[in-house]
Amino acid sequence: MSGRGGRGGRGGRGGGRGGKPAPPGMPFGDDPSLIVNDEPQDTYPKSYKPPAAPPLTPLEERSGGCFVQFRLAYHNSPMYTHRHLNADALSTKDPVMPRYGQAQINERFGIKNRATVDPFLAVPMYSHQFVDDTRTLPALRGARLYRKDLFPQELWGTLGGKDTGGPKGGFEVEGKPKLGRKRKALADDDYPFADDDDEAFGPGHYKRRENETEEERKARIDGAGKGGENEEGEPGEVDLDEEEEELSAEDDDYEDDEDGGDYDAEAYFDDGEDEDYGEEEGIGESAMDF
Amino acid sequence: MLGTKSAAELCVLLIDELYGQLPSRVFAALLARGRSNVGKLVQQSSLNPKQVRHGLVVLIQQNLIFYHTDPDAPHSLYEANPSAAYNLVRVGKILDMVENQYGRTAKLLVHDVILLGQIEIAELVRHYKHEHCAQKKDSDGEVEAGHNGINGDDHTNPNHINGNGTASSATEDEYAEPEDEEVYDILAQLIASGFIESVTASTFQSPEDLRTGVEQEVMKDFPNGLRGAKQTNEFDTMVMDELKSIHGERTALKRKLQDRLDYEPNIKRRKLTNCGWANGFVATGGGSLLDEEFDTMIRLNHDKCIVELRNQKLAEHVEDIIGDTTAQVYGALLRALSKKISRCRVSGILSNEEADFLEPRVSTDDVFEHLSPSVDVSFGIGTASEDTIDIRYAEKIRRDPPQLQDPSFQDGLQEGDVVVASDDEYDETGELTNGAAVNGSRRGSKPGQNGTKVKGEDGGPLSSQRLRQMRQHLLILAESKQQFVRHCGAGQWTVDFGPLLQRVRFIELDTMIEESFGRQGLRLTRILREKGKIDDKTLPTMALMRKPDVHVKMAEMEMAGFLDVQEVPRDNNRAANRTMFFWFFDEERTLRRILDSTYKSMVRCLERLEVERRRRKNVLSVTERRDVQGKEKDMLRSDVYSEWLEFLEVEKKLLGQIGRMDDLVAILRDY
Structure with a gap:
């Protein structure tokens, strides 16, 4: 019998026996005694019982603990950027939906700007001081832990927290073209995503104040008495900047409320006696309150 | 990769x-x-x-x-x-391993180094003191006063994080705040042992860029291009020298510290090892040396960490196969040995340089020094009378490394068969087994340990007996089928990592095949591995199985990608019955497949973790609050708390599973 004939007959012979001989591609396709069950498999067989993993050994448990501990420590450090997806991706039940193409992948991620704020939750609330704001950019400004010459030059500006956006914004700006830079930053608002990373927006600046020492806090309060809030500890220059901003017509950014209006929403809970807040009823309740 | x-x-x-x-x-x-x-x-x-x-x-x-x-x-x-x-993925393991070996302060230092990525030494110590010392006072104060302001900064407190609060809280209490000097010493110790390496600008160039850059630099010396073999060789050596000097620059600090720590008087080390090997670091010297290096940038060296993790894994294997005490002896041996090993696999660029270290050896005394005094070596060895042991065989010295079984795993070991050592070559130390006093005096002759002879009366016999028993353990290891240790000279031991890890890899592979296809599948693959390609028709007789059984099994394994088949037609029309089918087992490809599916499973574990997080996001959003973190038990309502504990349980399981898969990846790929 030729090989071709043998293959041709397989369907007929197999039918009566509930199984089929091996398909022709297999090496023993010519062996009629062999029955192969080629029913399609269930996509997810109901009888599938995955074997249970044995319990963790103390070593594994400890190293898992170390991992979690490290993760938590990093998540509380200023370099961490929070996970934020857009509302659609968040509302789907399955976070690992198949995604096709880069555009679709990028679409999942949320953009944080004034347009995407949830109006019901954006109003500062007491409990916000306990919750980390969603940080979209690592806070590089305060960190003194890097060394510039280990980074490429086009990132030096970014390192100092003085990235002005745009393709060349990472280069460090020499001297004092500070005003110009500020203007440029405002002009850059035209860039579609340029404003999704305003750090001082929302309850985020609670966080920054929290880590400061007592002396820094005093200095800040003193500074506030003299001439408004400043983050960089350079009162004169920043004052200039902010005057500029007040003059500029397009500036409706309410982060500038910081320099002292009648109603200072963001600093509402922060100035003064937050240490003395009673933990008896306040915190207990707010922890339950979700 | x-x-x-x-x-x-x-x-x-x-x-x-x-x-x-x-x-x-x-x-x-x-x-x-x-x-x-x-x-x-x-x-x-x-x-x-x-x-x-x-x-x-x-x-x-x-x-x-x-x-x-x-x-x-x-x-x-x-x-x-x-x-x-x-x-x-190994962060947790590395931290745990460092804690086991060097103590808690070292772990916190390494923790900070990983946290900050790369950092200056002085800055690191400052950060360390700021974070851990201050934080300790902080949390103490909070516990006492019952005060919980918004700076719930005690997140590094492991108690409530990993859910095994009882174990860690004890260490927390015992943990004394280290002095400034001590921190520097431990840091010096870590750098000298290679866990932490210094960072230079060249660290950030990929190896290829580095090489290209060096080559371009060297090429300037040959303005007319390379002509002939002589110039090419010259060029190659110059490039190699340049790369070596770059590498030397990176490890300069390490070597300096190593030298300093090695010349420490032995007495001090001895004293310290007595109070526990975990803290058995040399207490002076390193810190003062670091004074000159305050502005050196440092980071974690993963290569070295992998070496240490490999030691851990191998000791575990010994524990499975031979026994607990022997595993501890083996661990000591590996610790002694790994001082000379900086990476598991010899990389291409540095192969020449590292070739010198290809076969590091340790002496029996060295192993003994690294053995924790709390290990009772008298367990786990049998006693046999003197005349039933063929001392010549038991103590046989094997000078040459065995050859690897499969060329695909060749890691650059030289050619060399399993040399049958001539019968008269064996270690005479073993003959002196019952001459305890003789042994004691032999030890006493070692430099730096004078005075042993005098104390020989009370301390000598005991410790020499201990040494002798430890040697027995080493001999067990050398004799075992897996050949964990090779007795490579009188009082000299070495480990052939290449062949040994190949065997470990086979063990893993076999376990996996047995789990998925049963004993018969395992039998078939082992036959194929032994014999190479086998004809479809001879396989059933060789495996002593029925032909249909074999076929079904083989088909199953082929579908899963473990086996493959090659067709060799006997004539031109390629008819199935005129074709020979050769089954074979391609190990390299199988390993790659397994690796890939392991990565995939790890991905799924992480994704699963995300699903679980999303499922309990109400609870997690509360536990992530800064006023709740670390005080969950007091702050949360009981049902919320228990739900949170459930989540921690799930997370622990998933992370544990990832860790296990990483073990597999490490064995198959990194070790």
Whole structure:
């Protein structure tokens, strides 16, 4: 019998026996005694019982603990950027939906700007001081832990927290073209995503104040008495900047409320006696309150 | 090394898990596009340039990417370093291992180093004191006063985090705040042992860039190009020298500290080992040396960490196969040995240099020194009378490493058969087994340990008996089928990591095949591995199985990708019955497949973790609050608390599973 004939007959012979001989591609396709069950498999067989993993050994448990501990420590450090997806991706039940193409992948991620704020939750609330704001950019400004010459030059500006956006914004700006830079930053608002990373927006600046020492806090309060809030500890220059901003017509950014209006929403809970807040009823309740 | 889609996904997820969304997005774009500049990354990730740059800063700070700046080009090019990203999965293991070996302070230091990525030494110590010393006082004060302000900064307190509060709280209480000097000493110790390495500008160039740069530099000496073999050789040696000097520059600090610590008087070391091997570091010298190096940048050296993890794994294997006490002796041997090993696999660039260290050896005394005094070596060995032991065989010295079984695993070991040592070559030390006094005097003759002879009356016999028993353990290891240790000279021991790990790999592979296809499948693959390619018709007789059984099994394994078949037609019309079918088992490919599916499972574990998080996001949003963190039990309502504990349980399981799969990956790929 030729090989071709043998293959041709397989369907007929197999039918009566509930199984089929091996398909022709297999090496023993010519062996009629062999029955192969080629029913399609269930996509997810109901009888599938995955074997249970044995319990963790103390070593594994400890190293898992170390991992979690490290993760938590990093998540509380200023370099961490929070996970934020857009509302659609968040509302789907399955976070690992198949995604096709880069555009679709990028679409999942949320953009944080004034347009995407949830109006019901954006109003500062007491409990916000306990919750980390969603940080979209690592806070590089305060960190003194890097060394510039280990980074490429086009990132030096970014390192100092003085990235002005745009393709060349990472280069460090020499001297004092500070005003110009500020203007440029405002002009850059035209860039579609340029404003999704305003750090001082929302309850985020609670966080920054929290880590400061007592002396820094005093200095800040003193500074506030003299001439408004400043983050960089350079009162004169920043004052200039902010005057500029007040003059500029397009500036409706309410982060500038910081320099002292009648109603200072963001600093509402922060100035003064937050240490003395009673933990008896306040915190207990707010922890339950979700 | 990491070339598959699953591996890339895994890297991205790991960065997302630890370092946050922005760096992970940038890293994903880098993996997708390969080497690229900021502009391309902006296109790929639809982030704005400012964000991309911030992400890049974080990635560079955490040593996850290489970059290359061409002086003529306006932009730097960035390149992902996937193996560094993969190593993130080992953070927990590394921290735990450092704690076991060097104590808690060392662990916190390493923790800070990983946390900050790269950092100056002085800054690290400052950060260390600020974080851990201050925080301790802080949390103490809070507990006493019952005061919980918003700075719930005691997040590093492990008690409520990993859910095994009882065990860790004890150590927390005992843990005394270390002095400044001590911190520097421990840091010096860590640098000398290679866990922490110094960072130079060349660290951020990928190995290829480094080589190209050096080659271009050297090429300037040959303005007319390379002509003939002589010049090519000259060129190669010059490039190699240059690379070596760059490498030397990187390890200069390490070597300096190592020298200093090695010349410490032995007495001090002895004293310290008596109070516990975990803290058995030399207490002076390193710190003062670091004074000159305050501004050196340091980071974690993953290569060395992998060496230590390998030691741990091998000791575990010995524990499984031989026994607990022997495993501890083996652990001591590996610790002694790994001082001379800086990486598991010899990399291409440095192969020449490291060839000298290919076969490090340790002496019996050295092993003894590293053995924890609390180990009772008298367990786990039998006693046999003197005349029933063939001392010549038992103590036989094998000078040459055995050959690897499969060329695909060849790690650069030289050719050399299993040399049957001539019968008269054996270690005479063993003959002196019952002459305890003789042994004691032999030890006493060692420099730096004078006075043993005098004390020989009370201390000598005991410790020499201990030494003798430890030697027995080493002999057991040398004799075992797996050949954990090779007795390579009188009182000299070495480990042939290449062949040994190949055997370990086979064990893993066999376990996996047995789990999935049963004993028969395992039998068939072992036959194939032994014999190479086997004809379809001879296999059933060889396996002593029925032909249909064999076929079904083989088909099953072929579908799973463990086996493959080769067709060799006997004539031109390729008829099935005129064709020979050869089954074979391609090990390298099987390993690659297994690796890839392991990456995939790890990805799924991480994704599962995300699903679980989303499922309980109400609870987690509360536990993540800063006033709740660390005080969950008191702050939360009982049902919320129990739900949170459930989540921790799930998370622990998933992370444990990832850790196990990482063990597998490490065995198959890294060790």
